[in-house]
Amino acid sequence: MSQGTLFDIQHFGVHDGPGIRTLVFMKGCPLRCSWCCNPESHSAMPQVRYIRFRCKACHRCTEACTRGAITPINGSVLINYDKCRACTSRTCLDVCYHEALNLTGYSLDAKELLTIVSKDLVFYRNSGGGVTFTGGEPLSQPDFLLESLRLCQDAGIHTAIETCGYGNPDSVKAISPHTDLFLFDIKIINPDIHLRHTGQSNDVIIRNLDYLAKEHKHIILRFPLISGITDTEENIGEIIGLMKKLNLQEIQLEPYHTLGESKYEEFGVLHTENLIPEILNYPVETVIERFHAAGIACEVA
Amino acid sequence: MTPREITSIPSTEHSSFLKSRYLSAPLMVDIEYIRLLTDSHRKTDGMEVQERRALNHAHALENITPVIHPNDRLAGNKTRYIRGAIPYANYAAEPFLREMRKQEQDAQAKHAETGQGGGVARVMQEAAEKGLRVISGKFLISEPDLQDFRGICEYWEDKCFMAQGDKLWKTHFSEAGFIENGWKIGLYTAPHEPCPEGRLILDFDTAIRKGYQSIIHDIEKRIRDFQPENIVEAGKLHFWRSAITVLKGAIGFAKNYAEEAGRLALTEPDPVRKHELLQLADICGRVPMEPPRNFREAVQSFWFTYLLGHMEGSHLGYSPGKLDRILFPWFKSDVKTNFTEAVSLFEELFVKMTQIEYIASLSWQGLGHGNLYQNLILGGTDEHGNPAANEISRAILQAQINMQMTQPTLSVWYDDRLDDQFLMKAAECVKTGVGYPAFFNQKTYEQHELKTSGLPIEVIRKHCAMGGCTEPTLQGMSYGIVQAGFVNHGKIIDLVMNGGKDPVTGIRMFDERRLKTFEEIRQYYLDSMHSAVRNWQQYWNFVMLAHRDTVPLIFCSVFVQDCIGRGKNMDDGGAILNQSVTTLSSGMVNVANSLAVIKKLCFEDQACTFDELRYAVQDNWQGFEGLRRKALSVPHWGNDEEYVDSIFLDLFNEYCTWVRGQNNYLGKPYDPSMLAISTPVPFGKVCEAFPDGRLKGEPLADGVTSPFPGSDKHGPTAVIRSSSKVDHTQIRGGLLNLKFHPSALSGESGSRNLLALIKTYFENPGFHVQFNVVDSNMLRDAQEHPENYRDLVVRVAGFSAYWVEMSKALQDQVICRTEHLL
Numbered sequence A: 001m002s003q004g005t006l007f008d009i010q011h012f013g014v015h016d017g018p019g020i021r022t023l024v025f026m027k028g029c030p031l032r033c034s035w036c037c038n039p040e041s042h043s044a045m046p047q048v049r050y051i052r053f054r055c056k057a058c059h060r061c062t063e064a065c066t067r068g069a070i071t072p073i074n075g076s077v078l079i080n081y082d083k084c085r086a087c088t089s090r091t092c093l094d095v096c097y098h099e100a101l102n103l104t105g106y107s108l109d110a111k112e113l114l115t116i117v118s119k120d121l122v123f124y125r126n127s128g129g130g131v132t133f134t135g136g137e138p139l140s141q142p143d144f145l146l147e148s149l150r151l152c153q154d155a156g157i158h159t160a161i162e163t164c165g166y167g168n169p170d171s172v173k174a175i176s177p178h179t180d181l182f183l184f185d186i187k188i189i190n191p192d193i194h195l196r197h198t199g200q201s202n203d204v205i206i207r208n209l210d211y212l213a214k215e216h217k218h219i220i221l222r223f224p225l226i227s228g229i230t231d232t233e234e235n236i237g238e239i240i241g242l243m244k245k246l247n248l249q250e251i252q253l254e255p256y257h258t259l260g261e262s263k264y265e266e267f268g269v270l271h272t273e274n275l276i277p278e279i280l281n282y283p284v285e286t287v288i289e290r291f292h293a294a295g296i297a298c299e300v301a
Numbered sequence B: 001m002t003p004r005e006i007t008s009i010p011s012t013e014h015s016s017f018l019k020s021r022y023l024s025a026p027l028m029v030d031i032e033y034i035r036l037l038t039d040s041h042r043k044t045d046g047m048e049v050q051e052r053r054a055l056n057h058a059h060a061l062e063n064i065t066p067v068i069h070p071n072d073r074l075a076g077n078k079t080r081y082i083r084g085a086i087p088y089a090n091y092a093a094e095p096f097l098r099e100m101r102k103q104e105q106d107a108q109a110k111h112a113e114t115g116q117g118g119g120v121a122r123v124m125q126e127a128a129e130k131g132l133r134v135i136s137g138k139f140l141i142s143e144p145d146l147q148d149f150r151g152i153c154e155y156w157e158d159k160c161f162m163a164q165g166d167k168l169w170k171t172h173f174s175e176a177g178f179i180e181n182g183w184k185i186g187l188y189t190a191p192h193e194p195c196p197e198g199r200l201i202l203d204f205d206t207a208i209r210k211g212y213q214s215i216i217h218d219i220e221k222r223i224r225d226f227q228p229e230n231i232v233e234a235g236k237l238h239f240w241r242s243a244i245t246v247l248k249g250a251i252g253f254a255k256n257y258a259e260e261a262g263r264l265a266l267t268e269p270d271p272v273r274k275h276e277l278l279q280l281a282d283i284c285g286r287v288p289m290e291p292p293r294n295f296r297e298a299v300q301s302f303w304f305t306y307l308l309g310h311m312e313g314s315h316l317g318y319s320p321g322k323l324d325r326i327l328f329p330w331f332k333s334d335v336k337t338n339f340t341e342a343v344s345l346f347e348e349l350f351v352k353m354t355q356i357e358y359i360a361s362l363s364w365q366g367l368g369h370g371n372l373y374q375n376l377i378l379g380g381t382d383e384h385g386n387p388a389a390n391e392i393s394r395a396i397l398q399a400q401i402n403m404q405m406t407q408p409t410l411s412v413w414y415d416d417r418l419d420d421q422f423l424m425k426a427a428e429c430v431k432t433g434v435g436y437p438a439f440f441n442q443k444t445y446e447q448h449e450l451k452t453s454g455l456p457i458e459v460i461r462k463h464c465a466m467g468g469c470t471e472p473t474l475q476g477m478s479y480g481i482v483q484a485g486f487v488n489h490g491k492i493i494d495l496v497m498n499g500g501k502d503p504v505t506g507i508r509m510f511d512e513r514r515l516k517t518f519e520e521i522r523q524y525y526l527d528s529m530h531s532a533v534r535n536w537q538q539y540w541n542f543v544m545l546a547h548r549d550t551v552p553l554i555f556c557s558v559f560v561q562d563c564i565g566r567g568k569n570m571d572d573g574g575a576i577l578n579q580s581v582t583t584l585s586s587g588m589v590n591v592a593n594s595l596a597v598i599k600k601l602c603f604e605d606q607a608c609t610f611d612e613l614r615y616a617v618q619d620n621w622q623g624f625e626g627l628r629r630k631a632l633s634v635p636h637w638g639n640d641e642e643y644v645d646s647i648f649l650d651l652f653n654e655y656c657t658w659v660r661g662q663n664n665y666l667g668k669p670y671d672p673s674m675l676a677i678s679t680p681v682p683f684g685k686v687c688e689a690f691p692d693g694r695l696k697g698e699p700l701a702d703g704v705t706s707p708f709p710g711s712d713k714h715g716p717t718a719v720i721r722s723s724s725k726v727d728h729t730q731i732r733g734g735l736l737n738l739k740f741h742p743s744a745l746s747g748e749s750g751s752r753n754l755l756a757l758i759k760t761y762f763e764n765p766g767f768h769v770q771f772n773v774v775d776s777n778m779l780r781d782a783q784e785h786p787e788n789y790r791d792l793v794v795r796v797a798g799f800s801a802y803w804v805e806m807s808k809a810l811q812d813q814v815i816c817r818t819e820h821l822l
Ligand code: SF4
Pocket: A048, A064, A065, A066, A067, A068, A069, A070, A079, A083, A084, A085, A087, A088, A089, A090, A091, A092, A093
């Protein structure tokens, strides 16, 4: 059985699929969207996370680290992730009394995951809930994902994945029968602009969406509203066009928020375009109206 | 700031007016009742105790000033003020005297902090400007009244319930020293005599349906037909005669209101108001003497009986019970009153209920946070087990959604088959953030009561209600629980960690023991807990003899079955259910967490010795931060971890079994119960650091099965899984708090998820769950700007309180209760 790397499992999720759900956050993502709020999902490996506001600058971690990866800087510390990457001792964690250093990411196999997810079976049954694989990008760990979906489905648990759609088409084909609901991110239809803002072209994404639509899977599109990038007149029009073509009925909007900023610092990832305004091109209500006018069910996620 | 999804406003301008009048009114002490009662008491020396008590109460009722405030459509107030309290010096005069002698404030400050939020501070300042005096922390009293009251207290100093009780137990109870030391070290809550009554629900149904006149006739007939066979039986006469006296006094009280309404009508210029007053005069001339003719009269009749019972004793947790069931037949048969009118009547009724204040010693005000715990329970089933929510249930919910008054607190007897409309309305009310309704599992309580009292299931279903915050009881037929207060499990940890000696005061409570194994430590804990509980129970059995001889409740007994039939008041065993008397404690979650840490770190992982752990907690973990981090990573309660959950269950079962091992003053086993009210804050304040990582002075874990703040790492479903391992049928009461950010419950799907959560917990089967739906940013802002949050109500523990009237420490605790927000 293959191992999966997760960065969190959260119970009582109520925003990602119907009912009360368990959310499985998987590490690793092939895209690098300029507005991303989940830096901990980028790397596929477990990582040390530094939470600055808890740090008391005692510098015990600097002393404890065998690789010299932690440098004290006034009132806090800086972690060199290149040096840190392959460490297995993680002695820094034991000496930080203030929980400013945490490990994010751990490995388990599908069976172990099922044991955890099954604990909330009664909650799923009473609420019509289930499990949602999200991330990161679940498709970046296709074997583990497939095994997990299968086991959950066999146990009678409703399965959903939240995906950016960027994954091997064969993997998508393989998981499709075991997935009851796709929360499918659609960002930018124009391939060039997509490439510029996410680091990848979107042709695979569109192809996978096309396949799932033809399989008549239950798909809810998720559309991040990023000022000047995704919320343009043109992009919205193209999304509507695509939905009509593929006969997709539902879309959820995700207005951009800046919660991610301080998180970047915790993971030593540079925020490529630091200042994305939260003010949108159009008010959310206007965007909702546009979709409604096209006969598409639309709400804020 | 996240806006609230459900924000409602009073349904009429009239209700808005009543609410804002209430919000801007100062807290007053009114000595009129106690002065009248005392006058009568002075003149009745030598009378049989019940007859004297009845006569004194009746005298006060007949002579008290009937006050109808402008615009009032319901008549009857406990005091002459909008927000007023009666200082019951006949229960405990000494705390008042002590305060007046300027001593209490200092002595009690360390035990409890009363509301110092912006609202109270402002009112106090205003009062000073008006030349009023402050009493008991936050109440105002005029200078002449204060002088009068001093005389009254001096009269009661050696006659009141507390003084008489003290004479008994301090002289004759072998463990009296233990109890007194227990207070000094914070093992127990302060003496409860100033406000011992409550957890009582009268038989409002009979009171309304029959009317007082016909009840008097019944009793008179009993007396006429009476042929006693011995002296004991002949004693029934005393109770019956007292009952008639007190009912007549109550009738006088209502008639005075009728007259006052008529008098006001004469001079009223506004024709609309004049009409209202004439109507009120007519209604008060009719009920509660005769059965009502319509819904409105039924509500007025209920209110009179409710109020009159409330006036008799110093109550906390005196409750209206299943008001939806009681009033529904009157609503159904009244074609002239529609749903909207019913809602507006309830809005006024709930303002009236909130206007009742209580004043007790400072320490109890700190514990109860001024809350009266009037619990109105909705839904549930009928006697045959069929779901019983009705239109009145929804009207009551709607009224509180609109008004968001702190009283009454609403509860729902949950049953799977309750209709969707009602349950969704209940969820809507939760989402206002007001903190109620709390949900209770009727089936769990049925099991408890079957085991405890053995009464028929039909009787239990028909009468089950909530007396006080989370203590279920049978309305109209149970002894109102008069209990001693709480045992602090946290203090027992302190004692165990320090060889039986209190580390704060140096007082020795238990002998030192050799502690070399986990089993020995566990046993030391259990033995200490056993002594603490047993002494507490026995002490109270002494005290209650004095209760019977000084302040037996006569009016209330008339409306508790089967006092009239048996010719006995409740203290003499007149109630059908006498198994309701509980022994209370709080803080067990911290004990379980601490024992888990000791077991794991000292005896399994050898991370430290037990002595090292003792040093660590004695030094409040300073210099032991690494060890503390290890302690925090040992499984804590609320995460569905067998390691610690099994320890909790072991303690829980030990506690329940032990409590039942002692009979109460009515001759039935004490019933185990665990509640919290505000105890986690004052109890935590007197405790040193604990092995579970808790720091010195921090509040204890809240509720009964709520996790220690911050230690629940796996969300509400894990909390519920842990909590549902507990056999709740063993205890009378129990509570679980969950706090949600509004977004976790938004929309219809949010309501459905909330209901699914409740259903799941109760299938398992839990007993109680309540929700705080607020945003911690909002709460922090409210701490900084109390003036903008005058009407913000939050759930504390078994009750909701005005934010601005809570102590800073309690506010902090509410903020840091883990937010289950994704
Ligand atoms: S994980 Fe290892 S290398 Fe990285 S900072 Fe900690 S001790 Fe140093």
